[in-house]
Amino acid sequence: MTRTHRVIHEFARYLRTETTGGVVLLVATAVALVWANSPLGDAYRTIRDFEIGPDLLHLNLSVGDWAKDGLLALFFFVAGLELKRELVIGELSRLRQAALPVIAAIGGMVVPALVALAIGWGQPGIDRAWAIPVATDIAFALGVLALTASNLPSSARVFLLSLAVVDDLGAIIVIAVLFTASFDLVAAGVALLALALYAWLQHKRVRSPWLYVPLALITWVAVHSAGIHATIAGVALGLLTRVRPDEGEEEAPALRLEHRLQPWSAAVAVPLFALFAAGIEINADSLTAVFTTALPLAVLIGLVGGKIVGIVGASVLAVKLKVAERPRGLGRRDLAALGMLGGVGFTVSLLIADLALDGEASELAKAAVLLASAIASLVAAGLLLRRSKAHAKADADA
Known part of the structure; x- marks a missing residue:
């Protein structure tokens, strides 16, 4: 391996860590906010709203739309790969273990939606805005977890990842139902055929990227043209990828793809989305309006309060009823800290806000x-640091 290849390999390995991804995401968010509120704010909005692409198949999208429809599909593909691996050969391979993050995610969607509806009832736009606090940002939440909870068991990360993926899948279904103006059956049929062909090629152990890359692009275009949010194409392809290595195979396709694509997701896809999604104009009046206007207040309380109540409440109830098992090594206080991280809505919540209002x-x-998201991150970070110290002390005393 040449020195150049070693440098590239080490840089890619560095970018695979959630810590780095979280830092890059924070930097991109800060740049967006500063840029949008600086004298160059008009230039920011011009670039974000500039349309590029052919009219054919509804691909004449703005730069901001390409970031949220195209780049986020890569991020969701990587998340789908990791979730599939955990479901098949990892910590979620047992039904009762897999059930808990699913039930927690449902609680973490239903309760914030009800809280938002209760606070914003009668306000113009609440019939669609109730969906804004249902989502959890995978990248941001995992970044905070990696930065603050080094001594928590690995099951904490698996639980949070699974919860966030299910949560965002639910949010995407909400998007598909609430915000699909038209549904193209032909395009949906093409998407299903492309996914079926992808699954068949995986089953037949075909490895050529010359088949998979065009097929993935066809799937994405078909899902987008059908009127469904295109990120669901990424999740679907990830979940159809093979995770068990064959005899003599060094690593399964899912692991190989995850290693190759995660640096691109962490360093390019998610930060660019944040750059074009988080650039809102903020001043004293707008901050005051968030706390004094019913609709944004509904979103705020739905995320910060509704998420932790829904996630922790559903988790405790599921364990008590014995329909699910608590992750290995995690106590109720750990789940509460992870539930607080669920309030980091960011990516998909911004997306829904864009679509709803x-x-x-x-x-x-x-x-x-x-x-x-900032409040939930800070509170969760404090809770996770305390839990991490408690686990470190328990390990030292053992």
């Missing part, structure tokens, strides 16, 4: 999402 209402909802 227009004008000033959209900007206030986005400001509420950013504030809620």
Whole structure:
């Protein structure tokens, strides 16, 4: 291996860590906020709203839309790969273990939605804005976890990843139901055929990227053209990828793809989305309006309060009823800290705010999402640091 290849390999390994991904995401968010609120703010909005792409198949998208529809599909593909691996050969391979993050995710969607509806009832736009606090940002939440919880068992990361993926899948289904203006059956049929062909090629152990890359692009275009949010194509392809290595095979396709694509997801896809999604105008009036206007307040409390109540409440109930098992090595206080991380809505919550509302209402909802995500991150970080120290002390005394 040449020195150049070693440097590239080490850089890619560095970018695979959630710590690095979280830091890069934070930097991109900060740049977006500073840029949008600087004298160059008009240039930021011009670039974000600039349309590029052919009219054919509805691909004449703005730069911001390409970031959220295209780049996020890569991120969700990597998340789907990791989730599939955990479901088949990892910590979620047993039904009762896999059940807990699913049940927790459902609780973490239903309760915030009900909280948002209760607070914003009667306000214009709440019929669609209730969906904003249902999502959890995978990249941001895992980044905070990696930065603050080094001594927690690995099952904490698996639980959070699974919860966040299920949560965001649910949010994408909400997007598909609430925000699909038209549904193209032909395009949906093409997407299903492409996914079926991808699964068949995996089953036949075909490895050529010359088949898979065009097939993935066809799937993405078909899902997008069908009127469904295109990120679901990434999750579907990830879940159809083979995770068990064959005899004589060094590593399974899922692991190989995860290693190759995670640096691109962490260093390019998610930060660029954040750069074009988080650039909202913030001033004293808009911050005051978040706390004094019912709709953004509904989003804020839904994320910060509704998430932890829904996630922890559903988890405790599922364990008590013996329909699920608590992750190995995790106690209730650990679950509470992880539940607080569920309030980091960021990526998909910003996306839903963009789709659900227009004008000033959209900007206030986005400001509420950013504030809620910041509050949830800081509170969760404090809780996780305490739990990490408790686990470290328990390990030292053992």
